[in-house]
Amino acid sequence: MKIELERTAKELGADLFGVADLTVAQDFICKQGGEHLRKFPRAISIGIRLLDAVVDELYRHEDPAVIFTYRGLYNSANSRLDNIALVLAKRIQERGYRAYPIPASQTINVDKNIAAISHKLPANLSGLGWIGKSCLLVTPKFGPRVRFATVLTDEPLETGSPIDAKCNDCRECVDICPVKAFTGVPFDPTEPREARFKAHLCRSYTKRREEKLGEGICGLCVYICPYGRSDKNPPQP
Numbered sequence: 338m339k340i341e342l343e344r345t346a347k348e349l350g351a352d353l354f355g356v357a358d359l360t361v362a363q364d365f366i367c368k369q370g371g372e373h374l375r376k377f378p379r380a381i382s383i384g385i386r387l388l389d390a391v392v393d394e395l396y397r398h399e400d401p402a403v404i405f406t407y408r409g410l411y412n413s414a415n416s417r418l419d420n421i422a423l424v425l426a427k428r429i430q431e432r433g434y435r436a437y438p439i440p441a442s443q444t445i446n447v448d449k450n451i452a453a454i455s456h457k458l459p460a461n462l463s464g465l466g467w468i469g470k471s472c473l474l475v476t477p478k479f480g481p482r483v484r485f486a487t488v489l490t491d492e493p494l495e496t497g498s499p500i501d502a503k504c505n506d507c508r509e510c511v512d513i514c515p516v517k518a519f520t521g522v523p524f525d526p527t528e529p530r531e532a533r534f535k536a537h538l539c540r541s542y543t544k545r546r547e548e549k550l551g552e553g554i555c556g557l558c559v560y561i562c563p564y565g566r567s568d569k570n571p572p573q574p
């Protein structure tokens with residue numbers, strides 16, 4: 338069944354597909370997204386790779402032509418992911434199991450900037466990548482240049498295993514962030530996100546950009562990660 342779902346996801350445009358065992362993190366998931374999520378011990382993580390030609394221009398992130406194009410790409414990938422998640426959920430339901438798609442872009446708490454479940458968690462647990470010092474999900478092949486959606490399910494699909502973080506001594510995302518939102522502390526599931534990421538600094542920066550440029554999205558931390566980037570000496574903003 339897992340193979341059939343993966344084939345369907347990829348035919349519809351997904352580049353990455355993984356299945357996570359959520360039982361190790363269920364208390365955390367329910368605390369954030371609600372007790373109803375405890376019914377789902379598995380999650381399918383699907384990812385769509387962003388386009389390098391668009392991401393590679395983000396060093397010019399003050400240019401509206403660059404950031405509006407990035408926003409368009411971001412929205413298209415999210416929309417496609419939501420459609421793929423719906424198709425997979427319907428296939429699972431047709432087999433007699435329950436499936437609960439989480440949209441690619443969802444915020445249930447604006448102050449904390451969190452969704453019902455972080456897509457990074459199932460992507461990480463399924464083995465698609467690690468959580469970098471940028472707090473982004475970093476994949477070995479495409480780096481953080483990937484958007485994700487999640488389908489929670491009770492279908493007993495075969496699961497993957499997490500992979501080790503490969504940030505090592507790199508600090509490129511920490512150094513490029515214009516508001517120094519990252520502390521440089523590697524991901525540790527026992528520590529709160531605040532130990533690594535001052536989300537309010539990123540949020541207020543993007544708000545200022547929105548007022549000035551009409552679009553707040555920044556993306557420098559996605560742009561600079563050496564994983565997924567082909568230019569060894571990328572232009573700096």
Ligand code: SF4
Pocket residue numbers: 513514515516517518519538539540542543555556557558559
């Ligand atoms: S999006 Fe920009 S401001 Fe926000 S954390 Fe990344 S680099 Fe920093």
Ligand code: SF4
Pocket residue numbers: 469470471472475503504505507508509510511561562563564
């Ligand atoms: S830029 Fe470097 S430190 Fe930041 S997530 Fe990528 S590999 Fe890790």
